[in-house]
Amino acid sequence: MITLEHADIRRILPHRHPVLLVDRVLELEPGSRIVATKTVTGSEPCYAGLEEDLPASAYAYPASLLVESFGQTGAVLWLYSAAMAGERSEGTLIFGSAREVTITGRAYPGDVLRHTVEIDQLIGDNAFMRGETWVGDRRIATLGSVLAVVREGLAVGTGS
Amino acid sequence: MSEAREKHLDELREIVAEVLEVEPEEITETGSFVEEHEADSLRAIEILARIEKKYKIDIPQSELPQMENLKAVYDVVAHQAGWQD
Numbered sequence A: 001m002i003t004l005e006h007a008d009i010r011r012i013l014p015h016r017h018p019v020l021l022v023d024r025v026l027e028l029e030p031g032s033r034i035v036a037t038k039t040v041t042g043s044e045p046c047y048a049g050l051e052e053d054l055p056a057s058a059y060a061y062p063a064s065l066l067v068e069s070f071g072q073t074g075a076v077l078w079l080y081s082a083a084m085a086g087e088r089s090e091g092t093l094i095f096g097s098a099r100e101v102t103i104t105g106r107a108y109p110g111d112v113l114r115h116t117v118e119i120d121q122l123i124g125d126n127a128f129m130r131g132e133t134w135v136g137d138r139r140i141a142t143l144g145s146v147l148a149v150v151r152e153g154l155a156v157g158t159g160s
Numbered sequence B: 001m002s003e004a005r006e007k008h009l010d011e012l013r014e015i016v017a018e019v020l021e022v023e024p025e026e027i028t029e030t031g032s033f034v035e036e037h038e039a040d041s042l043r044a045i046e047i048l049a050r051i052e053k054k055y056k057i058d059i060p061q062s063e064l065p066q067m068e069n070l071k072a073v074y075d076v077v078a079h080q081a082g083w084q085d
Helices: A006-012 A063-084 B003-020 B033-037 B041-055 B061-066 B070-081
Strands: A002-004 A024-029 A033-039 A092-103 A112-123 A126-135 A138-151
Touching: A002 A006, A002 A063, A006 A024, A006 A063, A024 A063, A033 A063, A063 A092, A063 A112, A063 A126, A063 A138, A092 B041, A112 A138, A112 B041, A126 B041, A138 B041, B003 B033, B003 B041, B003 B070, B033 B041, B041 B061, B041 B070, B061 B070
Parallel strands: none
Antiparallel strands: A002 A024, A024 A033, A033 A112, A092 A138, A112 A126, A126 A138
């Protein structure tokens, strides 16, 4: 079973702090499936500048960032698998779309998001993915179809 | 128009409408996806992906530029899938 630490992830994804939203890969089966985590903390930029005395619900991790984190996890699977297969990805990694997204729970500072993502369909430089996001034994989101694409422009990752 | 063609057109119309987030009735045979429904290259690849999945066919990406309206999509898919509608 392949696992990846943060340093490995930085070699695969072009994203950097504070928008690199994948911390660690627990399992990776090339071309098929990935399980990765993202720890939510109170020092996330999304909590900066909030007013005092807000209710607990104000600290729910934003769904937009959850979906982005999911998409990045899928991109790790896609780009890692492509690299292993000897296929070079040249261009800019772009979030295409997310459909059939159901949010069934919330994550708060201190929680660890665990995304399980499968590649559903690959068409050239376009990857369709689906999966779920869990916090412990609670499933908090199901994502029916997330599209990531690579388009001509800047290079993906930093290489090395 | 043959029944099979009508059925296929309806199926394709449904797929296109879902991706472009409009009602199926709004998708006419010759209405441009780009001009009438603000489609872009990402929507186009989503339409292609769903069609490939539904009919279990491969459509070369080189066909994408000509899939600009429902009739054109039908023609491309009919060719790739070998429909004799």
